[in-house]
Amino acid sequence: MAGTTPQPPTSRTRSWWGWGWSDAHPDDAECAAMGALIPGTLARPLPVPRVRDLHVGAPAVEAPQSLAHLVSTDPADRAAHSMGKAYRDVVRALRGRPGRIPDLVARPVDDRGVADLLDWAGERAVAVVPYGGGSSVTGGVEYRGDAHRAVLSLDLTAMGRVLEVDVEGRAARIQAGTLGPSLEDQLRPHGLTLRHFPQSFEFSTLGGWLATRAGGHYATGRTHIDDFVQSLRVVTPAGTSSSWRLPASGAGPSPDRMFLGSEGALGVITEAWVRLQERPRHKASASVTFADFRDGLRAVRALAQSDLSPANCRLLDAGEAALAGAGHDGRSVLVLGFESADEPVTARLERALDLARSHGGRTGTRPGGATVYGPGDGGSGDGGSGDGGSGAGPGDAAVGAWRAAFLRMPYLRDGLARMGAVAETFETAATWDRLPGLIDAVRTEVGEAALKATGHPAMVNCRLTHAYPDGAAPYFTVLAAGRPGDEVALWDELKAVAGEVLHRHRATITHHHAVGRDHRPGYDRQRPEPFTLALRAAKGALDPHGILNPGVLID
Incomplete structure (x- = not known):
């Protein structure tokens, strides 16, 4: 069955510096009221940052005429693609320090456009950072360092259609840039649903879920996007990989498994066949x-x-x-x-x-x-x-x-950030025998580290988001006073303490938030060395110029 055309985009505007919609953020009075509940915060909120105060420079490169129609150099567009939506990203924007702003933002409409952009970037040593909804909370959509002459943010959201629906087989072929609400809107006339709802659902894409092995709303059973995948289509600098659509296969290592969770380091996921289900009644x-x-x-x-x-x-x-x-x-x-x-x-x-x-x-x-x-x-x-x-x-x-x-x-987290507070989360997973000790250690050691660093007690809460027969995924919330002007460094210190606790208890560095750049130290310790060799070889073969999302997963 033919696919569905997505609905026109909403007239609301996305916040370039914080979460979600610009008109949904708490006002100054609400920020101040929240800050008053956490001793040691600022007396008044930091001002909402403006793009014009960043003094965005001219791009270091120009796209060729053949690709110019896909590329934007607008300063606001570039600033909005410079970071994800983690607490440290929000604070950097509030402090006017967003980091390396991409030189170009490209929006291809098909695989050919993606391939042409990758070919050009490889020839010019331009780093390419794949970008879906931009909701990464682990530094997954930004460029750090200076090894490349320029940076191109490859925004896939112009590829936002459900292309085919197999009602009988309850599956659909969907472009990777399809945002969550649009995806469900296009499936609804067929009486079907993907039913994968991460917290970022409203502001994230199918491709982003696949590239980060995102966790969804099911607390048991089909907890990750992996469970819904039939096949993937991935454009790499070495060529396009298109796996067969199959209900199951035992034919060697799965090609899809190589790209699920690859975070744009091995190729750009452009579409997928995914398993659907009837809408619950x-x-x-x-x-x-x-x-x-x-x-x-x-x-x-x-x-x-x-x-x-x-x-x-x-x-x-x-x-x-x-x-x-x-x-x-x-x-x-x-x-x-x-x-x-x-x-x-x-x-x-x-x-x-x-x-x-x-x-x-x-x-x-x-x-x-x-x-x-x-x-x-x-x-x-x-x-x-x-x-x-x-x-x-x-x-x-x-x-x-x-x-x-x-x-x-x-x-509310962004409102607290405006008050100079630390307000952030992190998650993990561990087996049941390790879970109670792990949770107690995180609460104690992160809380003690915050008290030592700020002189004020912190709140370290926990909830379980997903549960398995052999273990569960605890999700921690940390609320503490910040160090004015040094909030990012403070959070990095607390996150490092948490990472040590996770490693000591053999808990994963992330259950569903991806590795990005922020989790690289923990991922490097968790990953077996023979697999590191294989991952490095795959990176070298598929991305010979080293342009794809440099710094994520592996150097």
Whole structure:
């Protein structure tokens, strides 16, 4: 079946320096009110940065006439493509220090354009940084260093169409630059959904999810984009790789696996066949509270090892629950949700609640019938997705509060950054036997490091975002006073402490945020040396001029 034309873009404007929409950021008064809750922050918020204050210089190169129609040199366009959306990126923009601004921003409309741009860049020693929605939080879409004469940001969002839909096989061929909401809008007339909703859903692309092995809203089962991939098409300087569309194959190492998570270092993902599903019609959600966070951990482990397969199974510690407005009595909160396209899920939810109660959980009134855990038709959240659900059912205010806070949190983080506070997150995954000690060590050691560095206590919260039979993914939030003018260095210090804790406990440097440049030290230690040799050889073969996203994954 032929594909669908994407809807016209919204008239709202993206923030060049911070998360999301420019008109959704907290105003000065709200920033000041938030800052007052964290001792040691600034008296008034830093001003919203302006592109004209950056004094963006002239490009170091000019595109040839044959490619000029694909290229922009507009200073605002270039500034918006200079960084991702991590806390350190936001602070650098606020302080007027965004780093290396790309010389050119290119927007190809097809594979031929991508290949021509790569050919030209290779001949001219121009670094090429693939760019989807720009929501990277690990330094994945910026250039650091001076080894290349110029930098081109390769924006794929002009390639934003669903090209083919196989309704019978429940799959679609989709261009990599398709943003999350547009992707779902184009699939909706067919009654199908990809149902992959990372927190960045509204501002990220299919290609970005594939290149970073992004985690989605399913807390169990199909947690990563990997689980939805049938085949990939990737343009590299050495040629185009197009794998067969297959339900499964045992024919040697998978070519798709080489490019999933490659972060633009080996090639540019331009399209993919992905597995779809029918849109869910039956949904139910509820919350459970625990006096002891470790009881909650045991409950989540039991749920992950059962056959219930909850779509949402997020455990928030007391601090995280209070921050989200999901709990204020010092108890941890477990947010549970189930969904199905063909059968009611209330019975599964009731069984899950029974299991949680057997581990010390306390439930309130009867669970509601409409789940509210995530974006579905336009929001975002690692916590899952409803699909136009009308809201939480009776007694489920905690679920609704958590979702609302989750969707708003990135904007609030930027507001706290304007107050000079450290407000950032990091995530990992570890086996169940290591998890309690890991979480305790992160809370203690990162908190102590923040106190030593600033003289003020920090808040270090934790929630579980994804759960597996053999382990889970803890996600940490750090809120602390900053060092005025030196906030980035302070966060780097705290992140280094966290990295040491993760390494000591053999926890991954990232479960779903990618490696980028910020996680390179941890990834280099985690990666086996024989694999390093193979990755280096692949990089040399596919990118002989070393132009593709230099600095990510490997030198």
